[in-house]
Amino acid sequence: MWGWATAAAVLFAGGVSSVVAAVLMPSPTAIATEINQPLLVHPRRTPSGYLMMGAPVDGESVTRESARAWADALEAEGITGVAGFHPPHRFIVEELRGRNIELFHESYPSRYDSYWNFHDFLGYDEPWADPILDFVGRHGARRVAIHCQHGVDRTGNVIAFLLAVRHGVPLNDALYAVVDASPADVAGVAQVLGEFGVNDVRQSGDEGVSTLSYRGSGMSAYNDAFRNYIRATIQAALDRGARLQ
Numbered sequence: 001m002w003g004w005a006t007a008a009a010v011l012f013a014g015g016v017s018s019v020v021a022a023v024l025m026p027s028p029t030a031i032a033t034e035i036n037q038p039l040l041v042h043p044r045r046t047p048s049g050y051l052m053m054g055a056p057v058d059g060e061s062v063t064r065e066s067a068r069a070w071a072d073a074l075e076a077e078g079i080t081g082v083a084g085f086h087p088p089h090r091f092i093v094e095e096l097r098g099r100n101i102e103l104f105h106e107s108y109p110s111r112y113d114s115y116w117n118f119h120d121f122l123g124y125d126e127p128w129a130d131p132i133l134d135f136v137g138r139h140g141a142r143r144v145a146i147h148c149q150h151g152v153d154r155t156g157n158v159i160a161f162l163l164a165v166r167h168g169v170p171l172n173d174a175l176y177a178v179v180d181a182s183p184a185d186v187a188g189v190a191q192v193l194g195e196f197g198v199n200d201v202r203q204s205g206d207e208g209v210s211t212l213s214y215r216g217s218g219m220s221a222y223n224d225a226f227r228n229y230i231r232a233t234i235q236a237a238l239d240r241g242a243r244l245q
Contacts, residue, residue: 156219188221
């Protein structure tokens, strides 16, 4: 099993050769670091570069001005592609189109019957898996923003999938790194891993498990609805060459 310090070092440097540098790095307490972008909702950067966040202007009425400010913040972060797993407001869509920032749901319209299927499609037959790999491959990790409503559950599953499939992090390490630190959520990940024949039971506070536990901090796994997302993510990743260990 990789320690998360090792995984983070590999992702940050972008190659297996950087494993040597891992011994010089402290173990991070979470997969992502908060960034100073007050116009974005819970914005965090992963060591591999992905921008994780909540839905635009969460809890407010979207205006053309707020949509413009949100797009300004994305441009300041160098974002050229937005993969949103939450229905976007039309002002947001219009603003990003005008700046040639690619919208994932517009590039793969056949994957959705409507915007409102974003909430449900993640836990079923993984129609997002190959498109998101293609989307990230075209833009590069550091130029992609991934969000859902709060930036934790759907977003966390997609990030874990990308870390496992695209960056070679063992899938169990990736899942523990994005889960919320509450005991029920950490136990939920262990339960699902057990269903796949992996005995990797960790506790809140263990190395490689996120220590953050607040709204917007980590993926939920405390009930079967959230665990269905994780089951789908694991199967999609395994089908594309990821590994559990």
